[in-house]
Amino acid sequence: MTNGEIEILSFFYLLSTSDFFKDFLDSNKHINFERFSIFKCLGHIILGHERNSFLHIFSKTRLFKMYIMEKVYRGEIELRSWCINFLSGYGAKELSHEFFTRENEESLQISDFSVSENEKIVLKTLIKSKKRQNILFYGVPGTGKSSLARCLARTCKKDLYTVKLPEDDEHDLRLRNIYATISIAEKKKAIVLVDEADEVLNSSNSLFYKSKTNKSFINNLLESHQKKLIWITNRSNGIDSSTMRRFTFSVEFKKFNTKDRLRVLKNELKKQRLDGYFDEEELHDLCQTYSVNAGGIVDAINAIKIERKTKKETTLKNVRTLLGNHEKVTIGKKNSNIKSGKLNNYSLKGLNTSQNLENVISALMRYTEYQNDNAENPHSIKMLLYGIPGTGKSEFVYYLGNLLSREILLKRSSEIQSMWVGETEKNIAEAFREGQENNSILFFDEADSLLYPRKASNHSWEKSITNEILTQMDSYAGIVVFATNDVDGLDHAAFRRFQFKIEYLPLTPEGNVQFYNSILSPLISNDNVLSDKDVNRIQKIRNLTPGDFAIVKEQCTFINQSKVTHQQLIESLMNETRHKESEKKITGFAAMDR
Structure with a gap:
């Protein structure tokens, strides 16, 4: 002053x-x-x-x-x-304590981050330059944005000034802290880090979000200082284009995939001279099962303090516990999007589909062989599975993953759609990118909630979502599968995009017997063989699906198996189909009342 x-x-x-x-x-x-x-x-x-x-x-x-x-x-x-x-x-005892902190304890190396080598080179060059810099890190939470800022400061031998977040989250105090930190930080040796800057930078108003910051105020702030600032935000769609132009460089942080986690885990084990302690299958399983970032992996390895003499079973158990808890804390739930495709006792026998599934599988196996031999593969397989619930659509996708040795990347409508303008389209693009990078089978469940028929849509965002999916499908080089219970609710142009359109139908009489023998017969404790009369009763049950057999099996989970009879199981199956007939009648009367 x-x-x-x-x-x-x-x-x-x-x-x-x-x-x-x-x-x-x-x-x-x-x-x-x-x-x-x-x-x-x-x-x-x-x-x-x-x-x-x-x-x-x-x-x-x-x-x-x-x-x-x-x-x-x-x-x-x-x-x-x-x-x-x-x-x-x-x-505070020192004025600076009101505005920022100076701690920079970061255990990660710059090689641990899923940022391209070219981007890392540019970042180092900008940090070491003598000119003013405004650098933007944006992307989903928990991807290491703050950690990379700390790592850059350490690598470039700079002091990191992290702007304090006010305890009551008061916006004016936040701006005060930014201005004060910029003023106090030493020009040549300092990097100013503005973390969680969403409310400061997102100056565009929307239906769900009202900006607290004036656009011209932010633009003036970006142009008036002479320091090196790194701004961190989880979303960039609310940042005005005039503000975006004032950033020297911006880096998008994407969700860690299995390959990213595997790279970080191997690097950390190597640093601790533990390379070879886990085999490849164990490492891959850990990285595939737990959706954690680099920091979570490093913290888990450091916390356990693994030694070569430690039993591997004990170590694996502890690592899984730490990674599972970290995942729960950071994303609020266990990652259920990536599946290995391992199914027990799954068989195509008895399924009733509009196409021969063996022929479809043969085509897919030839495609994956071609894809493995051709790195620049422009081709894709687009598959639509449709039919009534419980017919085995989702299970077939996981069965494919097991046969083709591919992970299943599941994307549900609930996690794709967002209330933020443009965010749904961004999530769609991110899903295709993630599937491409992981070489996974990309699986969209509840496709009717995404591929809206554009001619019948009432809102512009419905058309926009469908257009984005079709655009991504056209440029995707991999296997993508959509499943739906309501094929009539799909866009007609989208329907034509699929090379394989497979309808899953209720089981045939022979299929009824096949699924009964494979799923329900083992529940009978004695050697009571199905009589011809029982077989005839099973064959006559209409509208049965594989899901019905699974439900009846679950009903018997806590029943004494010595008391379970074929007659009880058959009656339970018939009860499941009566429920379906009941639904149809209710729907019919409701339609007449309108």
Whole structure:
């Protein structure tokens, strides 16, 4: 701060805390020095300043930008409470503690991050340059944005100033901290980190989000400093285009995939001289099962303090516990999107489909062989599975994954769709990117909630979602599967995109017997063989699906198997189909009432 700014600050501090000083100035009731207009006109006389230099101090408005002073009602100005508390000895011991922290304990290496090598080179070059830099890190939470900023500071031998988040999340205090940190940080050696900057940078209003920051205010802030700033935000769609243009460089942080986790885990084990401790299958299983970032992996390995003599079974159990808990804390649930495709006792025998599934599988196996031999493979397999619930559509996808040795990347409508404008389309693009990078089978369940028929759509966003999916499908090089119970609810143009359109139908009479023998017969404890009469009853049950057999099996889970009979099982199956007939009748009467 300049001497003039310090004198103004001292004047208003005395005015706020000294009754004697205030009474002395209030002796002339016509002159109120707390009024901005009066102090601007007469303040230079009280402080003994030359008028032009005094006005120059006010023209910069730094005392207001740094949230030291504020304008209140009726045009009056006063010191902010935090400043009064600090000057009175009630605040932090050091002024800097009000605005930022200087800790930089980061165990990750720059090679641990899923950022391209070219981007890392550019980042290092910008940090080491002498010019002002505004760098934006954006992307989904938990992908290592803050960790990379700390790692960059350490690698480039810079001091990291992390702007403090106010305890009450007050927006004005946040801006004050940013301005103060920029002012205090040393130009040549400092990086200023503004973490969780969504509310500061996202200046565009939407139906669900009202900006707290003026666009011109942000743009002026980005242009007026002379430091190196790294801004971190989870979403960039609310940042105005004029603001985005003011960033020197921006890096998108994408969700870690299995390959990313495997790379970090191997690097950390190598650093601790534990390479070879786990075999490839064990490492791959850990990285596939737990959706954690680099920090979670490194913390887990460091916390356990593995030694070569430690039993591997014990170590694996501990690692799984740590990774599972970390995953629950960071994303709120266990990752259910990536499946290995391992199914027990699954068989195509008895399924009733519109196409021969063996022929479909043969085509897919030839495709994967071709894909493995051709790195630049422009071709894709697009498959649509449709039919009533319980017919085995999803199970077939996981069966495919097992046969082709591919992970299943499951994407449900609930996690794709977002209330933010443009965010759903971004999630769709991210799903295809993730499937491409992992070489997974990309599986969209509940396809009717995504591929809206554009001619019948009532909202522009429905058309936009369908258009985005079709665009991504056209450029995708891999296997993508959509499943739906309502094929009539799909866009017609989308329907034509699929090379394989397979309808899953209720089981045939022979299929009924096949599934009964494979799923329900083992529940009978004795050697009671199905009689011809029982077989005939099973064959006559209409509209059975594989899912019905699974439900009946679950019903018997806690029943004494010695008491389970074929007659009971057959009656349970018939009851499942009666429920379906009941639904049809209700739907019919409801339609008549309209």
